[in-house]
Amino acid sequence: MPLIRNSYGKGRVRVMRVHRDAPRHEVRELTIQCMLTGAFDAAYTEGDNRSVIATDSIKNIANIVARDHVGLDNEGYCRALAQYFLDRYDHVETVEITATETKWTRIAVDGAPHDHAFTLDGNGRPLVKVSASRDGATLVSGISGFTFLKTTQSGWEDYWFDEATTLKPTADRLFATAMDASWRWAGTPASYPQANAAVLAAALKVFATTYSPGVQNTLYLIGEAVLAAVPEIAEITIACPNKHYLPIDLSPFGRAFDGQVFTPTDEPHGQIECTIARG
Incomplete structure (x- = not known):
């Protein structure tokens, strides 16, 4: 045939x-x-x-x-x-x-597009949760899958080493995540949309402008910045997968890795979570 x-x-x-x-x-x-x-x-x-x-x-x-x-x-x-x-x-x-x-769009910090920090286009899904009874209610706002990355100013060093450790330390890596975050209100802001926008602006400013020694520290600094920016928020919970961009080894083809070509991969990923509240 x-x-x-x-x-x-x-x-x-x-x-x-x-x-x-x-x-x-x-x-x-x-x-x-x-x-x-x-x-x-x-x-x-x-x-x-x-x-x-x-x-x-x-x-x-x-x-x-x-x-x-x-x-x-x-x-x-x-x-x-x-x-x-x-x-x-x-x-x-x-x-x-x-x-x-x-598609990635530059994060705006104080009105100026950042050199090496980006958010995903069409980004995130806002969410609201209400728990109510005759005794009272709690209101939580948040966002799911809010994705951002930066191409430098991130590292991972001085972690626990034993016989199971194969990951090599680095002081300069690409850092990407798809953040799920929720914040519980203790008061009513003048405008929920404006307050929610201030949460994301504070988070992205920390992400873009501070060196990250690890996702854990970055999440804590984001939480601190959000609580400082929006006084009506009582606490914020943040969960971030560490979305890996793996350096491609092109040495068999006579090309050195110099931080320019990566393989994006979502699975498996590190999952980092924390809650930051007012003292």
């Missing part, structure tokens, strides 16, 4: 490019599908894989091209990725690259 058509490739290749040649960093996070057609029929009809470029190699090529073209816009990167296959593999006839971007 005839083989009418075929294509193959690699899907859901996640790449974060951080262009950090200047104090003002640029971030571009893509999820990529790369599909090839060409002289691959024998792999289907004969089980002959000699012409097949392994899908793991396709993933590696996406990372190599990302490292070599950190500063290109997404369109330029995808064109360069497609051209890489056409230039190196004569038996590849067509390359189809589909890339979707996870």
Whole structure:
């Protein structure tokens, strides 16, 4: 029976490019599908894989091209990725690259866009909880999945080491999280929307402008800042997964890691939680 058509490739290749040649960093996070057609029929009809470029190699090529073209816009990167296959593999006839971007917007600190701290576009889901009885009521506001990152000014060092420890210390890492936070009201603010906005502004200012020795310390400092900014809040509970962006080892391809190309991953993640209340 005839083989009418075929294509193959690699899907859901996640790449974060951080262009950090200047104090003002640029971030571009893509999820990529790369599909090839060409002289691959024998792999289907004969089980002959000699012409097949392994899908793991396709993933590696996406990372190599990302490292070599950190500063290109997404369109330029995808064109360069497609051209890489056409230039190196004569038996590849067509390359189809589909890339979707996870958009990040600069955090505004005191009205100015920050150089290396960002929030996710279309960010967070505000929430309200009321517990009421004839004896009284409590009101809690909050937000779920409020996502932000910074490309520097974060580290993780001097933690407990034993036979199970494999993680290497670092004084400079990418820090990203999707925060769930709720704050219990002790009084009524002049405007709930304005007070809630002040909570997020205080949290993001701490995140963007202070060095983080660990998620734990950053959460505590955020809680302190929120209570100082909004006096009607009695306490705030914060839960933050440590969303990992893993450095990609390109040394097998003659390229050093210099904080510019990462693999985004959500699972497994560190889960850090705390509650900060007025004394």
